[in-house]
Amino acid sequence: MPTLSVFLDVPLAPKIGSKLLDEFKQDQNPNKVYLAYGVCMTGDGVPWLSPVVPKTLMKLANDPSFSYECQPEQGLDAFVRVTTELLVGRHSPAIVDNRVGGVQTIGGNGAIQLGAKFLKDWYPGSRSVYIQSAQKDQHGLIFQEQGFIIREYTIWDPYRLVSDVGKLIEVAEQAYDKSILVIYNPESFVLPRKKWMKLSKTIKKKQIFLFFDVPHQGFLSGDPDRDSKILHYFVSHGFEFFCSQSLSNSFGLYDERTSNLVVVAMNNKALLCIRSQLTIYARYLWGSPPALGSRVITTVLSNPALRVEWKKSLRGMVENIMLTREKVKEKLRLLGTPGSWEHITQQDGIHSFLGISVDQVNYLVKKKHVYIPKSGQINFTCINSHNIDYIAQSINEAILAIGPGPEPREPPPKPPPSRPDSKDSKLLGIKAPGAKPSPFAALFRK
Structure with missing residues (x-):
């Protein structure tokens, strides 16, 4: 005999996750690019993994003292x-x-x-x-x-x-x-x-x-x-x-x-x-x-040789990010894209601002299938040899279509x-x- 659920009054919760990412996944355009991942990506378009991690996992797998016992509340x-x-x-x-x-x-x-x-x-x-x-x-x-x-x-x-x-x-x-x-x-x-x-x-x-x-x-x-x-x-x-x-x-x-x-x-x-x-x-x-992640990290940081190798992998990724910034700026210069693009190489880290307007962002998403947040802040590790030309050309087209290009200027008086x-x-x-x-x-x- 059917009965009524005691949870009839529970509303449907708002969707958790990125609407931009959902739109990207549904997009059938072969040239689509997503520049808003929260993690560091490789040149092959997959999440980056420090080479020291697989080596450490093998070491732990062969450790006779390794166990699957629960960690204490405060962790390892x-x-x-x-x-x-x-x-x-x-x-x-x-x-x-x-x-x-x-x-x-x-x-x-x-x-x-x-x-x-x-x-x-x-x-x-x-x-x-x-x-x-x-x-x-x-x-x-x-x-x-x-x-x-x-x-x-x-x-x-x-x-x-x-x-x-x-x-x-x-x-x-x-x-x-x-x-x-x-x-x-x-x-x-x-x-x-x-x-x-x-x-x-x-x-x-x-x-x-x-x-x-x-x-x-x-x-x-x-x-x-x-x-x-x-x-x-x-x-x-x-x-x-x-x-x-x-x-x-x-x-x-x-x-x-x-x-x-x-x-x-x-x-x-x-x-x-x-x-x-x-x-x-x-x-x-x-x-x-x-426990597994904490054991891997503890092993790497406690072993001088593994620690040096880990730091080397970080430096290599950061150098790639810096090189990507330089390449994007140079490609925009060669395309004659209006605006100043020095700020691209003056920022640090994985994520940086392009300095473009919301209308230009919308143009990139709707017309060129280049998905970036409204803020114009992108993940530079998402740019690689396979998509950098298309991305630069798309930015150039958005600036020419909407204008103007980003230029440093004095802010309005503060209230x-x-x-x-x-x-x-x-x-x-x-x-x-x-x-x-x-x-x-x-x-x-x-």
């Missing part, structure tokens, strides 16, 4: 130790003082979720969290479900066609006291020493808590130690902070979702208390993190700074009393 202790050292430096004062540690998490999102949950329960400061616009949909949701107010900021200057890290100082100056500042991809931030000093003084004065997000250490300069200089700076100046450290991208172990929530505390006592709370959260969020008060909750995405919860809410509840 050796993994947490070597990856934390990779982030803050083996001889960091925080390590010497035993005030830095971590908890292994499931992906970078897991680290953000774990940190946000802890801050919700234990951080005594403001409920305002400042997040870069590009990360609002991904990390903003996590903080929002924990009751935080999301406030956006951006580093990319679409007028001058540069990443203006100096804007970070403005964000700190205008931020609420004791608020939380999430800094995504901090290894790309380059400031003169005087500005770093100004930024750190502002953060200390306003007691802003820093939450760094390092998604692919080593892919900026090819040297993971050099890429973490900004973190070394804040450690040496006595800051407390959290850092989501994703290792999956740096090794090519994308499906292993191997990450670490690094905690830099004021002293060892505070560190032990924080880690104890994080361990409890980890236990009921996922119980035990996956006087203002900070919204609590009455702006609707504008900022805060749920009003009695409002229905987000369809994702269950993912983040206790």
Whole structure:
């Protein structure tokens, strides 16, 4: 006898995933190109894997001590130790003082979720969290479900066609006291020493808590130690902070979702208390993190020869990215494409802005089947010898059809700074009393 389901009132949740990627997959055009993958790609159009990984997997497979026993809630202790050292430096004062540690998490999102949950329960400061616009949909949701107010900021200057890290100082100056500042991809931030000093003084004065997000250490300069200089700076100046450290991208172990929530505390006592709370959260969020990825990474970082080989593979990929940038810029020059394209080679890392308009982006997607986000930020590792000519010709055609090409210019005058008060909750995405919860809410509840 048929009965009614107790779940009749459950609505269909909004689709998770990239609409752009769905459109690309459905496109039947043979020349279609997707330039928005989140991972590093090879010249053959497949996700990059450090050559040291297969070698390490074979070594582990032949290790008689290898077992499939579950890891403890905080993860593999050796993994947490070597990856934390990779982030803050083996001889960091925080390590010497035993005030830095971590908890292994499931992906970078897991680290953000774990940190946000802890801050919700234990951080005594403001409920305002400042997040870069590009990360609002991904990390903003996590903080929002924990009751935080999301406030956006951006580093990319679409007028001058540069990443203006100096804007970070403005964000700190205008931020609420004791608020939380999430800094995504901090290894790309380059400031003169005087500005770093100004930024750190502002953060200390306003007691802003820093939450760094390092998604692919080593892919900026090819040297993971050099890429973490900004973190070394804040450690040496006595800051407390959290850092989501994703290792999956740096090794090519994308499906292993191997990450670490690094905690830099004021002293060892505070560190032990924080880690104890994080361990409890980890236990009921996922119980035990996956072991294989952490064992591979621990083996590589603990073996001097494998570590050197891994760093060499990073440098090789970064050199390929730099060469691709130069080739794209040169092809646009030879095509006589209007505009200035110097900003292509002045940016670093896997993802960079083309500096084109939304209309030009739409032209590329609809007319040329070159799929890039509305922001114009593309993954340069998706460009290879098979598609670079078509991509350059398509950009040239979009500029000629829509115009004008990107040119550095002075931004319009800024309005006087203002900070919204609590009455702006609707504008900022805060749920009003009695409002229905987000369809994702269950993912983040206790």
